[in-house]
Amino acid sequence: MEPIKTELGFTSMLAVPSNGRRGGLAMLWKTDMKIDTQTYSPHHIDVQVLIPSTQPWRLTGLYGYSEEQLKPETWRLMKHLYNRSTLPWLCVGDYNEILVSEEKNGRHPKPLPPMLAFRNTLLACGLIDLGYHGYRYTWRNGREGEDFIEERLDRVCASLDWSELYPTAKVHHLTVSYSDHDPILITTSPQNAQHNRRRQKIHRFEEKWVAHPECEKVIRDSWTQTQPLGPMNCLFEKIKACRAHLVAWSITAFGNTRTRLIEKQQVLEELVAQGYESNRERINILRREINELIHHEEVYWRQRSRSIWLPAGDKNTRFFHQRASQRKKKNTIEGLHDKDGV
Template sequence: MGDFNEVLTHDEKSGGKQRQERQMMRFREALDDGGLFDLGWRGDKYTWSNKHGDDTFTKERLDRAVANLKWKGIFKEAWVEVLAARCSDHKPLLLCLNQEPARVWRGKRLFRYETKWSLEDDCEEVIKRVWQVRATEKAFGRGLQRLLESSKGALMQLSKMVENDRRRDLKDKTELLKKLQEDEGWHNSEEIKKVQAEIGVCLEMEDLKWRQRAKVDWYKLGDRNTQFFHSYANQRRKKNSIKQIYDGQNVRHTSHTQIELVFNSYFQDLFTSSLPSSEDIDECLRGVESCVTAEMNSSLTKQFIRMEIEAAIK
């Protein structure tokens, strides 16, 4: 499955110089020798174009999926769909096997600041609005935690709204691009390039999201390999998944609900106080060298003032 850089028949090319018959014959013979046959397509037949805006415009079916009879016997309902070419001059192929997708249990997601939020025009304004409201309520000092919680809620709400809008916008633009490419020619070449550029902006935001989640420090901002980082992030998720766990009585648990209860019980016991006496605490700390002086402790425990907070966030 991929770019074979050759056509099988003359009807798989439109425009440009006619392909020589012997070239196509060699391609057909190579497939026959390997016991392979074309899986066909759904959608637009042509998968590549030179994007010229004049009468030299050419489009061909260079990308395809092939298989042997044994593979086809296993995946009887498989088909190949030709998708819209968002950025490349080749249209991507989607191989559908018509299999039931596996169900994945997802727990509550932790809040993490997304780097892509800084690219949103409304991000700074949302944070300012939250802090201004809290400032009028005199929430500084011990209310700093409430400020952070409010900022978190505002960012999550902004993210949800922006994600929905961008997903809808990307879907609409992709559908438009697909319709334009079904009738692709020199007459609409410039319009296709314009829509592809708009889609590229949406994809750049998605690329930034996966870069952050992949946590690869050596990645340079100018490079783009979203497929690699998507796979990298998914691999991290697989490594972080827990399929089974043993409780304090050495009983194995495999269901997500049971695993969650075991963790909950373990940390409740771990952080439950046994009401030690002050003598017991002093005995534990006797061998620990003090690093924080009384003056340092006084400075760390005093109340925040407005000027300090403003200076810190500027």
């Protein structure tokens, strides 16, 4: 979890270890808020959130039991947590249950008793479902044909006093290519516009080019076409021409990875909004393309950070970006010291 914490830009973390490849919880936060941990288990993390100039409130990350016979344990846990505090309460996570039959698509309808047990638990705990923006279902089983199922298992619930504390709060169902669960984003205030400074682009040999089947041909063709006079001039011109050809080829072969990621992500969200079941083949193809672009981004930032100790599959793009930025800043400072004779 430490590399993930660094990648996401958080400074503190509470993690509950997984049991092999199953389970595991983590809560991460930044230094501008204070978190007072109350209780945790393999199925929850409960904390008090202390933000300057704001009333304290409590946040619970919940992972409900998936086994049907153990789901009453989830409701007992929620009621126990409710009785521990009277602070405004936000409870978010994978409840592993639905509230109404419309929150399930595929196979047999959900029996009424489990849904009633969930509704009664929310009522007993004074929690209200905050709704959502985006595609209705947050989980799917990945199977084909008649075995396909999707449900809204993940949700955000809050007490009335928490909703009054954050009246503009919104819940967004996001779409990703690498998980059977969709992430949930909670916004409590309008996002400030971010202005990116333009900077000069330096063209370097990209590690990701090597994996492309056309790369070797581009280098060979460029190297054989350039025939200037003189051995050193010949080498210099060959390198210069090869670099220019590779950069031009890269624009065609790869394009702007970040722009393509955004565009494909938008298309993915549109297809999911139309219905996952009817667009399954196109969605699966698009998810593979997005994962490939994400891999290109990882390799791009890994090359700049020189952090070769992390595997490319860990999706640590932001971590590599931060390491590259820190190295650039360090080199700038060292250059100033050398200039000043320090």
